[in-house]
Amino acid sequence: MKFTDIQNLLQDDITKTDKVLVEHLSSDVALINQMSGYIINAGGKRLRPLLLLLCARATNYQGTHHHLMAVVIELIHTATLLHDDIVDESDMRRGKDTANEVWGNAASVLVGDFLYSRAFEMMVKPESMRIMELLSKATNEIAQGEVLQLLNCQNAAITEAEYYQVIKRKTAVLFQAATQIGGILSEVDEAQERALKDYGLHLGNAFQIIDDVLDYQSDSKTMGKEVGDDLSEGKTTLPMIYALENTSGKDRQLLEDAINNADNSKIQQVIDILQSVNAFDYTREQAQKSADLAKQSLTIIKNSDYKDALIALCDLSLQRRS
Numbered sequence: 001m002k003f004t005d006i007q008n009l010l011q012d013d014i015t016k017t018d019k020v021l022v023e024h025l026s027s028d029v030a031l032i033n034q035m036s037g038y039i040i041n042a043g044g045k046r047l048r049p050l051l052l053l054l055c056a057r058a059t060n061y062q063g064t065h066h067h068l069m070a071v072v073i074e075l076i077h078t079a080t081l082l083h084d085d086i087v088d089e090s091d092m093r094r095g096k097d098t099a100n101e102v103w104g105n106a107a108s109v110l111v112g113d114f115l116y117s118r119a120f121e122m123m124v125k126p127e128s129m130r131i132m133e134l135l136s137k138a139t140n141e142i143a144q145g146e147v148l149q150l151l152n153c154q155n156a157a158i159t160e161a162e163y164y165q166v167i168k169r170k171t172a173v174l175f176q177a178a179t180q181i182g183g184i185l186s187e188v189d190e191a192q193e194r195a196l197k198d199y200g201l202h203l204g205n206a207f208q209i210i211d212d213v214l215d216y217q218s219d220s221k222t223m224g225k226e227v228g229d230d231l232s233e234g235k236t237t238l239p240m241i242y243a244l245e246n247t248s249g250k251d252r253q254l255l256e257d258a259i260n261n262a263d264n265s266k267i268q269q270v271i272d273i274l275q276s277v278n279a280f281d282y283t284r285e286q287a288q289k290s291a292d293l294a295k296q297s298l299t300i301i302k303n304s305d306y307k308d309a310l311i312a313l314c315d316l317s318l319q320r321r322s
Contacts (some may be wrong), residue, residue, distance in 0.1 A: 001312035003045065006054070009309055013053045017067045024071060024122060027114070035099055035111045039078055042096050047207075048178045049074045051313070055182025055196050058306035065126040066185055072135065073178045075119040080142055080174075082112035087150065088233050130184055138177040145169025154234035156259040160241050164205070171211075172204030179203075195297050199310065202294035207317045209287040212237035213280055216271050218321055231270065234262035238286065243279040251276075284318070291318055 007014060025036045049070035056066035084090070085098040086105050092098060100108040116139070123135050149166050152158050179200030183193040215230045216239060230237050236244075236259050244255055251273045257263065258270055274280060291314040301307050 001309060003316055006050070006309045006312065009305055010050065010053050010057070013057070013067065013070075014050075016064075017049060017053065017070045020067045021071045021074065024075075024118060031103070031107060032111055032114055035103060035107065036115070038102070039082065039099055039111075040074075046074055047313075048077050048174055051175060051200065051203075051310075052178040052182045054306050054310050054313075055179045055199075056185050057182075058301055058304055058310060059183055059186035059188045059192065059196075060302075061182070061186040063185065066182065068122055068125055069131070069181050069185065070178075072119045072123045073174065073181075075115045075122075076135070076139060076142075077174060079112040079115035079119070080146070082108050082115070084146070087146070088229075090229070126185070128184065131181055134177055134180060134184070138173045141169045141173045145171075145173070149235065152236065154260050154262050156236055156240075156244060156256040158236050158241065160238065163236070163238055163241055167205060167208040168201070171208040172201050175204030175207065176200035191300060195300050198297040199294045202290045202297060203314060203317060206287045206290035206294065206314065209238055209283060209290065210318060210320065213239060213283050213287070214320075214322065216274060217280060228264035228267040228270070231258055231264040231267065232262055234259060238283045239274050239279040242282045243274045243277050246277040246279070247273060287318055291315070 021040065025033070025040065027033055027036075052070045052073055053066055082099055086100050086108055090098050091101040098108075099111070119135075123132055145166055145168070149170060152162065152166065176197055177200070180193060180197040183196040188196070212230065215237070216228065231240075240255060240259065244252060247255060254266065254269060255273060258266060264270070294314050295311050298307060298310060301310075
């Protein structure tokens with residue numbers, strides 16, 4: 001199953017979700033409309049809202065709140081990207097200038113706040129205290145993850161366990177919220193809700209681990225950003241953690257200096273060292289383990305095309321190039 005097959009399976013839901021998204025981005029402040037349209041139309045697969053729609057359908061949801069909640073997930077995600085680009089001083093995302101590059105940091109912070117607040121305004125509509133509690137907690141955890149990542153910047157001594165703490169909060173919790181909400185809307189039993197929650201967590205981990213490989217192994221045209229961006233921001237991701245544990249002497253010193261100084265001027269030498277100690281193979285193996293756990297989590301979910309799509313996304317997340 002290809003990603004386009006999954007989109008075709010959900011075409012009606014995606015069309016209705018896009019309509020809800022456009023409706024709720026509307027504002028009488030012209031700059032908000034302008035920036036929101038630019039960000040939302042910048043591309044991307046909208047994987048997180050897609051996961052919510054799939055989980056709702058896989059558990060036989062018959063209502064319409066899944067469109068609304070998919071938009072909430074997308075708005076929260078987009079707001080985090082806006083703020084991330086400011087913190088990371090990024091000027092390119094998905095092959096386009098970032099919003100902060102076009103309009104400046106102040107406008108990007110404030111529009112990010114608008115997207116967050118609009119998401120919270122929308123999430124009350126299903127009148128589910130569980131959903132509101134879940135999303136409030138997830139948003140708080142994402143913020144904590146970003147702060148934790150900031151504290152870990154230019155630190156070549158962080159451990160694999162500390163790395164997983166960051167990616168769980170920074171990435172996986174929003175995947176987890178999306179998949180769990182699909183089950184909550186369908187009023188599934190506790191075991192099925194736990195299965196969907198676990199699926200989202202493990203898939204989110206796999207997705208981020210592959211992201212961290214691609215930062216070194218992809219190319220700027222495919223990724224829509226520069227190769228080695230993580231290194232230039234002083235981020236110690238899993239390939240680097242593994243390489244630091246398996247090098248010594250001049251090679252280790254070069255890696256430590258690159259991280260501690262947030263310097264990617266020797267990016268090809270860094271990549272060569274990571275390649276020589278099989279850091280990319282190791283990292284992809286860890287992503288595969290997380291993807292396998294995600295698949296296993298779905299065992300108790302009834303077989304359907306939607307479940308097949310959820311399983312396929314585990315493999316597609318590992319195979320992607322951007």
